Amino acid sequence: MAATAGPEIERLIALLGKLPGLGPRSARRAALALLKRRDTLLDPLTAALVEAQAKVKTCSVCGSLDTTDPCAICADASRDRALICVVEDVGSIWAMERAAAFRGRYHVLGGLLSALDGIGPEKLRVGELVARAADGVAREVILALPATVDGQTTAHYLADRLAPTGLQVTMLARGVPVGGDLDWLDDGTIAQALRARRPA
Amino acid sequence: MAATAGPEIERLIALLGKLPGLGPRSARRAALALLKRRDTLLDPLTAALVEAQAKVKTCSVCGSLDTTDPCAICADASRDRALICVVEDVGSIWAMERAAAFRGRYHVLGGLLSALDGIGPEKLRVGELVARAADGVAREVILALPATVDGQTTAHYLADRLAPTGLQVTMLARGVPVGGDLDWLDDGTIAQALRARRPA
Structure with a gap:
């Protein structure tokens, strides 16, 4: 122009x-x-x-962005250190915090594994996650990664890497979003929601 | 939030x-x-x-924004001082300059007359326009205002105000935009383009 x-x-x-x-x-x-x-x-x-x-700096514990290091969440003694929620990015932390449904701590991967983009585990904060998971305090790792191919590949890879720690490794549930009209949902979500159906 | x-x-x-x-x-x-x-x-x-x-400051001649006062366009001796193109806003100047079809100078109104929003002539740079139009150099005032109700109200008001100067007052042509498919045009544009039809 x-x-x-x-x-x-x-x-x-x-x-x-x-x-x-x-x-x-x-x-x-x-x-x-x-x-x-x-x-x-x-x-x-x-x-x-x-x-x-x-x-603003990067938290040396979880990889989030804040004006303090460790960040306000990592420094908050009232948050459960036994729960580590693994997210792709800081934006996911903000979304989780808005939902105000999680009282543990986070771990920012800094991306997702992607063969196409040449992103291997060494480019993500995987080593730091495994180290945190082995600190003796952690009890459960929740993989809150996107429901995409790369997100799921990454989740499976992390589950494998975390298996030796003996920790419980979980993933977010799949299904119809709150307020979600079936007309507007993609087929994959409807199929997953049907497979994961539960008593009313 | x-x-x-x-x-x-x-x-x-x-x-x-x-x-x-x-x-x-x-x-x-x-x-x-x-x-x-x-x-x-x-x-x-x-x-x-x-x-x-x-x-960045406001040009004291035309009301545009630039790092110099008068702005680069007003200071450009190669631009025709006889032509004054009246625009709502600086964004319109940028759009006109991208089209590179106008070699005169501009006058920024700073808005449009709006009874609903309580914007009368005294809130726009109307007095400055009338003064410029009477400088003895200006020959034509082109009203390049939006084809909306407020835009057209403002254009008619300005034409009335400029009538005593005896200058030619013109408006941008209406019609089918370049690349415009009739399927995508609103009825008003089609009707205007038909009324203003010309020999092929």
């Missing part, structure tokens, strides 16, 4: 366009909103990014 | 969510992408925003 808005603004647009969810056109709209709403948007967002640059 | 990612990160997410095109969920994904891709995304975007804060 031709540089029509001056190099500084074009550069801002190009960088905003790298954010997931923003394409070239919406990046332009976002840049415009920032430049027009200086006090309420540009200044506070810049300050928040500067603060994130300076303060 | 519960604060699940620490106050600094939640604040960043909330601010990203104010950008047009990003909802609460995509703001989370964007924040995560920023925090994970520090060197390629967080650092350069922060720098670009800091630069925009420091350098």
Whole structure:
């Protein structure tokens, strides 16, 4: 696209366009909103990014992102150290925490095994997981990985790697999501929900 | 939504969510992408925003945004001062410049008249437009406003206000957009394109 808005603004647009969810056109709209709403948007967002640059770090225990190391969850003595929930990414931790249904701790893999993308176990935080699982406190490892081919390959691989520890290894249940209308569900989910049916 | 990612990160997410095109969920994904891709995304975007804060200003002639005042377009002696293209917003200038079909100068209104939103002429850069139109150099004012009710109301109002200057006041043509398939066009556009038909 031709540089029509001056190099500084074009550069801002190009960088905003790298954010997931923003394409070239919406990046332009976002840049415009920032430049027009200086006090309420540009200044506070810049300050928040500067603060994130300076303060956010990776938790050395679970691999999550927080302003402290260990992160607030790992440092929270009220959370059950016997339960380790393995997630692909920090975004999954945020989703789990919003659900507020889990009171253990997390372990961020940092991705999924993928033969296609050349991602082997050595590129993920698998060794750290096995080490944590063998700390004598852990009792159960919950594999909260996506219900995709790579997610399931990774889950099976981790279950194998964790077998020698003797810990219980579990996976999230499959079925119809809350509020899920059968009309909108894919065939695979319906088939899984049917196979895993239970007394009403 | 519960604060699940620490106050600094939640604040960043909330601010990203104010950008047009990003909802609460995509703001989370964007924040995560920023925090994970520090060197390629967080650092350069922060720098670009800091630069925009420091350098971008409003052009005192046309109301556009640029790092210089007057803006690069108003300062460009090769652009025809006799043609003033009136646009709602800076985003429209960027779109016109991408089309590279206009060699005159612009005038940013800063919005559209809207009885519903209580936006009268005094909240737009109408006085500045009338003053520019009377500078003795201007010959034609092109109203490049949206083909919406507010856009057309504003265009009619401006045509009335500009009538005493004796300048030619024109509007963008209506019709089938380039690449536009009739199947996908709304009835109003088809009706306008038919009324404004011309010899093939």
